[in-house]
Amino acid sequence: MPLSELVRVAGTRWCIEECFQAAKGQVGLDHYQVRRWTAWHRHITLAKLALAFLTVLAADATSTRPADPDRPVRSTDPVDLTVPEIRHLLGALLSSPSTSVKMLLHWSTWRRHHQAAARRSHYRRRLRALPDS
Template sequence: MLIRRDPRSGELAFCLCWSPGRVPLSELVRVAGTRWCIKECFQTAKGHAGLDHYQVRHWIAWHRHVTLAMLALAFLAVLAADGTPARTAQPNQPPRGTDPIDLTVPEFRHLLGALLIPTDISPRRLPHW
């Protein structure tokens, strides 16, 4: 059994591990850490790409919905990564007040929704939301 403590909240998470052969502790920790990373990715997909908003009765429809939701999240993540403004050569310097901020996945989702759903807001005012 592995026990993981969140350094910020002190919350404990448990993971029961089994392997048919002997595995070093470092390998168990690596695999368990990968599992928690994947879990956080699915939580993000539920919140931002609608992964948990399905009402299907068949495997094929569910599979299509999950594939489309994960593709939407990947698209938003690539936009967020690509939209990161260029920083100065000194990464340890704090950003100035005039520097552009990094847009996150929820902000890109909001901007795309505003662009794709017609509203009474002009495109020039859209960046000022």
């Protein structure tokens, strides 16, 4: 087997592992207590469907910006909506109907702006710490 094929398979495995890790953390893929295969299969199917739904929502909410490697340092845009952020917003909407949608969206935008500022600060600090070559 050629080395290029081994690298391709290893890269594919990495994507699959990341997907399973996201499913465990975000939609409870590993939170099942079943004894029969049918019940296990239903749980896994619903968890994967929930993750696919959240992923499609996150991808749809991402704005189409040109690829710019310096964007994290210069941009003042908020961090894009992520699967955990969308999951949190949906959970807040469904669990506490007393909270208004406007307030939840304001909170999410505020939080993502602060995440972007922290990311910019982190990148600047790391760029200053690079040894001069």
